[in-house]
Amino acid sequence: xxEQAWTPTSWRNHPAGQQPDxxxxxxxxxxxxxLSTLPPLVFAGEARSLRExxxxxxxxxAFLLQAGxxxxxxxxxxxxxxxxxxxxxLQMAVVLTYSAGVPVVKVGRIAxxxxxxxxxxxxxxxxxxxxxxxxxxxxxxxxxxAARTPDPSRLEQAYHQSASTLNLLRAFTKGGFADLxxxxxxxxDFVRASPEGDRYEGIANEIERALRFMHACGIDGAxxxxxxxxxxxxxxxxxxxxxxEALTRRDSLTGDFYDTSAHMVWVGExxxxxxxxxxxxxxxxxxxxxxxIGPTATATDxxxxxxxxxxxxxPGRLTLIxxxxxxxxxxxxxxxxxxxxxxxxxxxxxxxxxxxNTFTTADxxxxxxxxxxxxxxxxFFAAHRSVGTWPGGVHVELTxxxxxxxxxxxxxISAADxxxxxxxxxxxxxxxxxxxxxxxxxxxxxx
Ligand code: PEP
Ligand code: CO
Numbered sequence: 444x445x446e447q448a449w450t451p452t453s454w455r456n457h458p459a460g461q462q463p464d465x466x467x468x469x470x471x472x473x474x475x476x477x478l479s480t481l482p483p484l485v486f487a488g489e490a491r492s493l494r495e496x497x498x499x500x501x502x503x504x505a506f507l508l509q510a511g512x513x514x515x516x517x518x519x520x521x522x523x524x525x526x527x528x529x530x531x532x533l534q535m536a537v538v539l540t541y542s543a544g545v546p547v548v549k550v551g552r553i554a555x556x557x558x559x560x561x562x563x564x565x566x567x568x569x570x571x572x573x574x575x576x577x578x579x580x581x582x583x584x585x586x587x588x589a590a591r592t593p594d595p596s597r598l599e600q601a602y603h604q605s606a607s608t609l610n611l612l613r614a615f616t617k618g619g620f621a622d623l624x625x626x627x628x629x630x631x632d633f634v635r636a637s638p639e640g641d642r643y644e645g646i647a648n649e650i651e652r653a654l655r656f657m658h659a660c661g662i663d664g665a666x667x668x669x670x671x672x673x674x675x676x677x678x679x680x681x682x683x684x685x686x687x688e689a690l691t692r693r694d695s696l697t698g699d700f701y702d703t704s705a706h707m708v709w710v711g712e713x714x715x716x717x718x719x720x721x722x723x724x725x726x727x728x729x730x731x732x733x734x735x736i737g738p739t740a741t742a743t744d745x746x747x748x749x750x751x752x753x754x755x756x757x758p759g760r761l762t763l764i765x766x767x768x769x770x771x772x773x774x775x776x777x778x779x780x781x782x783x784x785x786x787x788x789x790x791x792x793x794x795x796x797x798x799x800n801t802f803t804t805a806d807x808x809x810x811x812x813x814x815x816x817x818x819x820x821x822x823f824f825a826a827h828r829s830v831g832t833w834p835g836g837v838h839v840e841l842t843x844x845x846x847x848x849x850x851x852x853x854x855x856i857s858a859a860d861x862x863x864x865x866x867x868x869x870x871x872x873x874x875x876x877x878x879x880x881x882x883x884x885x886x887x888x889x890x
């Protein structure tokens with residue numbers, strides 16, 4: 444293919460995997476056209492701030508916490524669920540900030556995380572074959588022909604739900620809800636109620652002492668906005684390229700193109716072919732971008748991906764999110780770290796300990812073991828330590844709700860507990876308490 448200049452539509456000249464089969468392509472085009480007239484969801488300047496903060500992560504001066512839903516739902520769309528998800532992420536961030544001793548950059552998988560890549564385009568039940576569920580931005584999960592038919596009007600609903608979610612997140616994070624003293628108080632409550640409380644008390648008490656010391660020195664939320672408000676960014680997998688194209692706008696300040704659907708977008712493990720449409724699209728937007736890196740990626744693949752997505756070798760531009768599986772991370776990750784380091788690129792390296800550790804139980808529940816999740820993170824830290832690179836962050840699927848989707852954690856959820864509150868539409872998420880368990884365990888690894 445001859446090199447053509449990048450435009451928000453140039454992805455259309457490349458093979459695009461994982462796109463729905465819209466029954467009426469004209470209706471899809473009309474929705475994309477309409478979306479392109481609607482206001483941006485985020486501003487270019489905010490995406491630039493995130494890029495600068497991620498540059499700090501790349502240089503080993505900050506840590507990334509990227510967390511949120513596997514797939515947001517049009518039905519489970521409630522203020523309290525958004526608040527509780529944010530609350531858990533803020534709580535985790537306080538533990539990680541203290542343990543890592545560096546700022547934690549907080550990025551939600553939220554306000555746009557609707558589209559799901561699928562291993563098969565269709566699903567068969569009792570001899571009936573229907574299109575696979577691809578997330579609420581495309582179709583519905585019920586196994587009927589009507590529900591599974593891709594409906595482009597869902598793109599507009601996703602846009603509007605993202606806008607209201609962002610509005611609430613902005614209010615919560617700038618309106619006092621994120622006050623450090625309050626978040627610490629929630630953590631104290633968690634530690635008191637946890638079966639592993641004794642184990643976590645050490646870190647919690649140290650944070651308590653640090654806060655008292657700061658208070659005694661006259662530093663508190665009343666006079667320090669940094670203790671009272673947080674910067675919280677949004678992200679999702681840029682999967683449905685028509686949607687992303689519609690929200691890509693030229694920044695009036697710099698003349699550069701930004702995808703204003705989120706501060707950061709990433710390309711998934713299934714759509715990261717170098718000459719594919721997703722990589723073409725991401726290569727031209729100036730947002731910070733991510734790429735999932737699974738066990739099949741070779742060192743050559745990853746360096747080529749860096750060259751394509753970050754030709755200027757700009758720290759903060761590219762986050763490589765590795766998801767190898769707890770058993771393979773020790774073998775597979777070091778050669779990638781060495782090769783990228785030798786190439787002169789300085790990406791953020793983040794560990795997704797979820798997607799390489801999924802399995803299905805005998806009774807058909809897709810799940811993950813807390814211990815495997817923790818082990819992959821430990822392996823990720825060890826690999827970086829051995830190579831001399833910075834383990835920049837973690838990327839997890841979670842909810843604030845008390846769901847029973849992943850096994851283990853301090854409350855020791857068993858396979859028999861899974862049906863009790865199994866609510867995910869796609870992958871199993873850590874519940875609120877498991878998420879905090881994980882933050883304290885990662886805190887121990889960092890401390
Ligand atoms: C995801 O993050 O939900 C996902 C599908 O991940 P991956 O592309 O790594 O499989
Ligand atoms: Co997932």
